[in-house]
Amino acid sequence: MNLDEPTLRHAYETMRLMRVFDETGRREFLAGKLPGFIHMYCGEEAIAAGICAELTDADYIASTHRGHGHCIAKGCTIEDMALEIFCRRDGLCRGKGGSMHIADLKKGMLGANAIVGGSAPLAVGAALKIKTRGESNVSVAFIGDGASNQGTVFEAMNLAVVLKLPAIFAYENNGYAEMTGVDYHCGSGDIAARAGAFGMPSHKVDGTDYFAVREAMAAALAHARGGKGPVSIECVAPRWYGHFEGDPQGYRTKEEIADLQETRDPLALFRERAMATSSLTEADFTAMDAAITERIEAAMAAADKAPLPEPDDLYTDVYEVYD
Amino acid sequence: MAKMTMREAINQAMRLEMARDPDVILIGEDVAGGRGCPVDDGEAAGGVMGVTAGLYSEFGAARVIDTPITESAIMGAAAGAALTGLRPIAELMFADFFGVCFDQLYNQAAKFRYMFGGQHGAPMVVRTMVGAGMGAGPQHSQAIYPIFAHIPGLKVVLPSGAYDAKGLLIQAIRDNDPVMFCEHKMLYGEEEEVPEESYQLPLGKARVVREGGDVTVVALGRMVQLAAEAAATLEKDSGLSVAVIDPRTISPLDVDTILDSVEETGRVVVVDEATPICSMASEVASMIVSDGFSSLRAPIRKVTAPHTPVPASPTLEAGYPPTAAKIREAIEAVYNYR
Ligand SMILES: Cc1ncc(C[n+]2csc(CCOP(=O)(O)OP(=O)(O)O)c2C)c(N)n1
Ligand SMILES: [Mg+2]
Numbered sequence: 001m002n003l004d005e006p007t008l009r010h011a012y013e014t015m016r017l018m019r020v021f022d023e024t025g026r027r028e029f030l031a032g033k034l035p036g037f038i039h040m041y042c043g044e045e046a047i048a049a050g051i052c053a054e055l056t057d058a059d060y061i062a063s064t065h066r067g068h069g070h071c072i073a074k075g076c077t078i079e080d081m082a083l084e085i086f087c088r089r090d091g092l093c094r095g096k097g098g099s100m101h102i103a104d105l106k107k108g109m110l111g112a113n114a115i116v117g118g119s120a121p122l123a124v125g126a127a128l129k130i131k132t133r134g135e136s137n138v139s140v141a142f143i144g145d146g147a148s149n150q151g152t153v154f155e156a157m158n159l160a161v162v163l164k165l166p167a168i169f170a171y172e173n174n175g176y177a178e179m180t181g182v183d184y185h186c187g188s189g190d191i192a193a194r195a196g197a198f199g200m201p202s203h204k205v206d207g208t209d210y211f212a213v214r215e216a217m218a219a220a221l222a223h224a225r226g227g228k229g230p231v232s233i234e235c236v237a238p239r240w241y242g243h244f245e246g247d248p249q250g251y252r253t254k255e256e257i258a259d260l261q262e263t264r265d266p267l268a269l270f271r272e273r274a275m276a277t278s279s280l281t282e283a284d285f286t287a288m289d290a291a292i293t294e295r296i297e298a299a300m301a302a303a304d305k306a307p308l309p310e311p312d313d314l315y316t317d318v319y320e321v322y323d
Numbered sequence: 324m325a326k327m328t329m330r331e332a333i334n335q336a337m338r339l340e341m342a343r344d345p346d347v348i349l350i351g352e353d354v355a356g357g358r359g360c361p362v363d364d365g366e367a368a369g370g371v372m373g374v375t376a377g378l379y380s381e382f383g384a385a386r387v388i389d390t391p392i393t394e395s396a397i398m399g400a401a402a403g404a405a406l407t408g409l410r411p412i413a414e415l416m417f418a419d420f421f422g423v424c425f426d427q428l429y430n431q432a433a434k435f436r437y438m439f440g441g442q443h444g445a446p447m448v449v450r451t452m453v454g455a456g457m458g459a460g461p462q463h464s465q466a467i468y469p470i471f472a473h474i475p476g477l478k479v480v481l482p483s484g485a486y487d488a489k490g491l492l493i494q495a496i497r498d499n500d501p502v503m504f505c506e507h508k509m510l511y512g513e514e515e516e517v518p519e520e521s522y523q524l525p526l527g528k529a530r531v532v533r534e535g536g537d538v539t540v541v542a543l544g545r546m547v548q549l550a551a552e553a554a555a556t557l558e559k560d561s562g563l564s565v566a567v568i569d570p571r572t573i574s575p576l577d578v579d580t581i582l583d584s585v586e587e588t589g590r591v592v593v594v595d596e597a598t599p600i601c602s603m604a605s606e607v608a609s610m611i612v613s614d615g616f617s618s619l620r621a622p623i624r625k626v627t628a629p630h631t632p633v634p635a636s637p638t639l640e641a642g643y644p645p646t647a648a649k650i651r652e653a654i655e656a657v658y659n660y661r
Binding site for chain 2 (some may be wrong): 001035036037087088093095096097098100101113115116117146147149150151152176177178179180181182183184185186187250251252253256308309311312313314315318
């Protein structure tokens with residue numbers, strides 16, 4: 001897969017935004033500024049970036065509790081995201097959702113989701129809307145390796161096959177479901193094969209390789225947009241941090257993580273390949289990195305100072321108000 | 324007597340029962356942790372809040388069972404194992420997740436005894452976390468237990484501290500019917516004096532937290548502490564004598580203890596963190612109106628969460644559950660009513 005320079009730049013910037021957003025968010029969380037739970041996407045950036053590369057605002061994604069990367073890939077504004085993880089009045093969900101529920105419907109981002117396995121049926125519903133209206137878009141469910149075992153996910157896959165819906169099941173196999181390894185929790189050991197057995201094409205790719213993910217997604221898009229029904233893609237990319245911030249990770253070794261950062265950094269791998277196949281240079285990447293760091297620091301600082309919700313906001317938005 | 328957190332007390336109850344009865348097993352997500360991981364010493368998690376720590380090392384993989392994320396199968400497997408002779412403790416990490424598995428509980432486990440004409444029930448305990456206070460947002464913070472109490476065949480326990488939690492859990496494990504054991508996440512770190520040895524507290528028997536002749540406060544779960552605090556302040560500041568009753572189990576509900584107190588006071592405040600519609604607060608109030616009407620001297624006041632989901636924002640969440648101040652206000656209002 002050969003991509004032109006603007007496309008390469010955009011892909012890198014997207015992944016870099018994810019990386020810096022989460023590492024900066026982590027710092028703010030550890031400083032006690034963010035409530036609840038936050039889940040780092042570091043190490044998995046190429047998945048969301050590759051899956052969403054060719055999607056538009058009219059395509060849908062349904063996300064997981066580890067949703068920041070998905071939001072960024074789908075075009076959510078990081079300034080608005082920062083406000084939401086700080087639970088501010090002007091956040092994407094007015095502070096009512098927080099990190100685990102960021103949603104931006106105008107971008108086709110149907111929400112991070114704190115119920116594991118919740119994304120798949122919702123994405124199938126959005127695919128049903130697309131088919132019913134005769135549109136040509138697709139709907140993607142992001143699903144963790146752990147979530148892949150939920151009944152809701154199996155039911156969603158079967159329904160999508162039965163109804164021949166333009167749904168794409170994007171599995172993010174990051175090796176762990178909380179503190180349990182995929183080798184234990186996934187009985188057959190093969191998420192892609194299991195999805196395939198439902199009767200849809202299924203791909204398995206290295207999720208640290210942006211190009212591999214994007215290529216598999218291009219095939220999936222052709223299939224789904226061509227009215228041939230759903231597709232699944234399993235992307236393998238171990239996470240760099242704990243399940244949530246604060247997880248002491250007694251179930252892993254420091255060596256495993258160091259090795260991942262050394263040899264399977266999706267951003268480093270991307271830079272290498274991009275420099276080999278385009279005229280982008282080290283200096284170009286350094287400049288992009290600096291601009292992104294500056295933008296995210298500004299977004300976080302602004303969010304920190306932004307107004308809190310008003311106490312009475314507690315009571316609004318339960319139902320539509322008719323006057 | 325030694326002080327113990329509610330986390331330790333619950334852990335000890337499970338430990339004692341598992342040592343006593345080989346039919347007691349523990350099944351759930353990350354109850355040990357580390358399975359299938361580079362480091363698998365069985366102590367990686369001990370539950371996401373550390374409540375099941377050490378049980379895997381003591382009782383082994385055959386009885387402390389880590390599962391995939393698969394609540395429907397966990398609850399169904401516990402129900403099936405209970406129907407055929409085991410006494411499973413099944414962990415539903417956050418009560419909010421009941422939505423993905425409730426059929427196995429309310430249509431299956433809860434109904435076996437009745438629909439099978441009394442042949443056998445499902446002697447299982449579902450341990451689950453409830454309540455707001457961590458900024459964990461709409462899908463991890465609910466006090467959803469009134470829904471459980473609505474189901475005939477389920478018993479529902481709501482401990483307000485470490486001492487009760489230990490005795491009630493031991494009793495729940497020995498009970499021959501399914502018990503939903505709802506642990507408030509903000510109470511895990513709270514300490515009380517708790518005996519080391521095993522003891523049981525009956526299901527369906529309230530605790531009179533404090534006696535009082537002017538107003539009766541019925542408070543549930545974490546609200547018990549706040550109600551006791553409000554009562555103590557009022558006694559000090561205005562000489563009011565306020566009874567606080569902790570039902571401890573909301574199904575079965577100890578109607579007699581509540582009515583006895585109402586007979587004396589005639590004035591009632593019910594406090595719960597759950598949403599107010601079709602709730603335990605409305606259940607307790609309606610029970611008193613039906614069965615204690617002649618004692619009443621003022622309308623019953625309910626202090627509950629608003630009828631909204633739980634917001635993530637700490638600013639908003641702070642306004643969600645009842646506070647000691649709101650409880651105090653309600654007590655004064657019923658006291659000063661005519
Ligand atoms: C229905 C449900 N069960 C359990 C949980 C608790 N939980 C949150 S994330 C998680 C692990 C998810 O693993 P995976 O799907 O692999 O996603 P990852 O965290 O690795 O991205 C668990 C068990 C939940 N939020 N919802
Ligand atoms: Mg995972």
